[in-house]
Amino acid sequence: MAESKVTGTARGRLPAELTSFVGRRRELTATRRLLSSSRLLTLTGSGGVGKTRLALRMATEVRRTFADGVWFVELAALHDAGLLGLTLANALELSQVSANPTADLAEYLEDKHLLLVLDNCEQVAEACAVTVSKLLAAAPQLRILATSRHVLGVEGEQVLSVPPLSTPPEESPAADADQYESLVLFADRVRAVLPEFVIDETNRAQVIEVCRRLDGVPLALELAAVWMRTLSLSQIIDRLGDRFRLLTSGRPAGPPRQQALDAAVGWSYDLCSPAERMLWDRLSVFSGGFDLEGAEEVCSGDGIARDDVLGLVAGLLNKSIITRRTAGAHATAWYEMLTTISQYGGLRLADRAREYQLRHRDHYRALAARWATDCFSPRQSDWYLRMRREHDNVRAALDFCLAEPGEGSSALEIAAPIWNFWFAGFLREGHRYLARALDAAPEQTPVRALGLWAGSYLAMFLGEAEQLGRLLTECEQLAERYDDHRLRARIAEVSGHAAIYQGDLAGAIDRLEPALAGYRAVEDALGEFDVLILLSAATFFLGDPRVAEFSQAAYDLAEAHGAESSKAYALWSVGIVQWRDHDQIAAATRSLRDAIRLWQPLNDRTGIGFCVQALSWCGGSAAPDENAARLMGASRAVWRSSGAHVDETTPYSQFDDRTESRIRSTIGDAAFDSAFARGAAYSFEQAVALALGEEAEPARTAKPGMAGRLTPREYEIAGLIGEGLSNREIAARLVISQRTAETHVEHILSKLGFTSRAQVGRWLADHPDR
Secondary structure (H helix, E strand, O other), rough: OOOOOOEOOOOEEEEEEEOOOOOOOHHHHHHHHHHHHOOOEEEOOOOOHHHHHHHHHHHHHHHHHHOOOOEEEEEOOOOOOOHHHHHHHOOOOOOOOOOHHHHHHHHHHHHOEEEEEOOOHHHHHHHHHHHHHHHHHHHOOEEEEEEOOOOOOOOOOOOEEEEOOOOOOOOHHHHHHHHHHHHHHHHHHHHHOOOOOOOOOOHHHHHHHHHHHHHOOHHHHHHHHHHHHOOOOOHHHHHHHHHHHHHOOOOOOHHHHHHHHHHHHHHHHHHHHHHHHHHHHOOOOOOOEEOOOHHHHHHHHOOOOOHHHHHHHHHHHHOOEEEEEEEOOOOOOEEEEHHHHHHHHHHHHHHHHHHHHHHHHHHHHHHHHHHHHOOOOOOHHHHHHHHHHHHHHHHHHHOOOOOOOOOHHHHHHHHOOOOHHHHHHHHHHHHHHHHHHHOOOOOOOOOHHHHHHHHHHHHHHOHHHHHHHHHHHHHHHHHHOOHHHHHHHHHHHHHHHHHHOOOHHHHHHHHHHHHHHHHHHHHOOHHHHHHHHHHHHHHHHHHHHOHHHHHHHHHHHHHOOOOOHHHHHHHHHHHHHHOOOOOHHHHHHHHHEEEEEEHHHHHHHHHHHHHHHHHHHHHHHHOOOOOHHHHHHHHHHHHHHHHOOOOOOHHHHHHHHHHHHHHHHHHHHHHHHHHHHHHHHOOOOHHHHOOOOOOOOEEEEOOOOOOOOOOOOHHHHHHOOOHOOOHHHHHHOOOOOOOHHHHHHHHHHHHHOOOOHHHHHHHHHHHOOO
């Protein structure tokens, strides 16, 4: 029931545990043993039994065993099995590398010593089984830890059934109860709402009764603990008794642990007000979370006034039915609902599910339309961040449309207007959705025309030349049919952009200049800006002096509209011109790094790829050494992660070739090849850090003899620092005060002679057997 915050490094990504981990000693031992002897271990069990927490704790404990890290992939919100490969590639920071991401993953993992944690595989079980088999066959050092409500059925799979927490048997004396895991967990979670709570002689028997009634199922216990804020133990027991009688009346009883979870979730449902229950049911159509606006748009009406939604959300939050994700001070609040709880609401929604799925579709169709008209504005960065957060809901809306007969046009109305969002690390996914939507909506309509144009742009970046030509041809026909001036400008823009990649620079300018005039005629500022950037690129490669004019015009237009992130493209254009004038390499470096920093929050890997590439040219001109060669390799790593097709024959490649020749002639072929390979092997984050001159400082050696003076507790806390936990998270994990955690951290830094937590993490990695 705790909020989850993702932390990550180049060597892995695991959600931090924000509540204490209780018990599971036997299961941890068994998991470690099975994971060491097999390459695929699946933790099975019913919902709420604690599979994910066990997998995360095991992954945390063994993370230093794997040289290439431990990577966690959440699959609960994934319903399209066709996106599994892309999801895994994105989680491993490969993004959409090609049309066959599973093959790319297999190639990437073949020499990696890595643990992949796949959570909630039951959502796409068959696809998981096929993909896991391929990856394990290709990567001999890969191990996979999966959680699923049922086995995957893959050859070599080991299975560990996760039981509920231990609970006192009926014949056990109450005095011996404190040794049981379920009681420890219940007491710990109650203290979150009643800090003074302890199990003593006055309440021990009642706590045992609660834990027995709930069969030791962790989620059920956590739900019950929340109600200690308003109910007594005896009241909880009474209500649980009523719920169990209801569950077992008139139908065969299910497994005890499932009955316990049903009882706890259903009992929490019963304790909500009628309006809160209605909202709970309706919120089940969201995927991955929701904000207040979404809840108001989708869930209000028919018994819930729009003005009442905020209060009802607060009520569900107070009852721990939903959680609020931690966000920045200025970010819109974001709420999440556990899969088990969402599924319960979905079952209750029953016959009305389609009604609210249609409202969900309408909300995201409207959101896509607003994006298209407002993303070139002072709210540009906010829009990108919002759409990244809404990504699972966009997927869910598209999946619904593509599964419903006659909804293909609706899918196009969602996928096409956000064409530029797909460049934020989702090129291949956007291309897939647009292709499916176009197949589902063959009618010659204006919305199809927009889909054809958007699809052609993504096809160009993915190197799909035949498809690009076919889509543009049909798009041109529709532009003539509807006499659509904006669409004509868009077609000319894509044609001109494609001509740049093909090296036809004069032809590109011949297409782009009419596109610029067309966008200006219809007052499309974003289109105008994009074409100005393309004209600056074409004239740059031609040596045309108008490049400075186009670059400045693009910068001024973005500035006038407050589109800070778009200014990054203008800074890229300014930077390459400054680089060409060799006396301005320092200025070029500043411009290009400023552009990257603008793009970083949006994860625009295509734009960042252009900048890292240009920075490698700067490095080759200023100091053609091994660092410059490494930066060239890092440029390749960024392009690889973007998913964009890299053609060795584009005008950009001529500068790559010149830079490479300059560096090779200075340091020699062997040194160049070695340094380039190191950079090319970087993760996206490592490559960007190198380009920004912000590489992590080298690991320092601890003061001689001082490491041995760390106390056992300090060693434990040092390990948590290495996992990326904050002082607050360390305090929660160890059940100590935050101030005590801070004091321990200060002592560790002092004893080791370090000045930063990052140095502690690197010291731990270099001394795994400390």
